[in-house]
Amino acid sequence: MSVLTELAVGESLQPVTLDPVSRLDLIKYAGASGDYNPIHTIDEEAEKAGLPGIIAHGMWTMGNLSKLFTPYYEEGFIEDYTIRFKGMVFLNDEVTLHAVLIENKEEKLNFDVKATNQDGKEVIKGNVAFRKA
């Protein structure tokens, strides 16, 4: 695995495509996070809320996106993590995680990060500031 701090500006981390979103993924996240909003797990409740079906927790997607940086905790840590929720993630969607280095400062690395669906549409996007150890 390459060392994060050796990445050049403009270079990306290897994108990761997640398995298609399953109902069990969202049930597990509801239990682990304590967010039991039924639009994420119960079809009828999602429909009542005007949605075509259950949608993933935005925080599930944000949690997944952070794992691009997990192998690098010996080199530093995520100091700032900012996300804007742009679109919904539905069952069976195939989400891909992306991070590109946009700035390499003495004390930190700044990345643009995003998650896209199988149509290439952004579902979340934002920034990670990784503070060097």
Place this chain on the structure above:
Amino acid sequence: MLTDSIGKRSGKVKNIVERGAVKKFAEAIDDAHPIFICEKTGRQSRYRANIAPPTFPRVFDYGVIEGLDLPKKGLIHGEQLYHYERPLLVGEEIHCYQEVHDYYERNGKSGEMGFLQIKRYGEDSDGQLIFTEEQVVIITEAVRKGMKV
């Protein structure tokens, strides 16, 4: 109504970064990395302990902001920010509270929308800040009518 809530905050609530909760959370985002869950890896790491994933503070109890009554349904999570002074260590005590940071309204494509900013804080036992979290919650016109804001 919500504008009047700006600045209101909850009391501090003691939370523990529980090992089992961190493991369950890491597994739920399919990120069961040894730095989060393997005790030996944690001890040998530069943190001398296992750490929690950056979005883990969702699990904590931040206490209740008196007088802030939000509807259970129809809220849209618009933005989420975390700032860390250092990662959270498994097993440590974190003292959490939250406040209404701001509220404003803007015209959007689905009518006049309210933007509520809630800021949350996590401190160690000595009162040193470890992290802050901010969320922007969007309250649509339909939902606002229901709550008579």
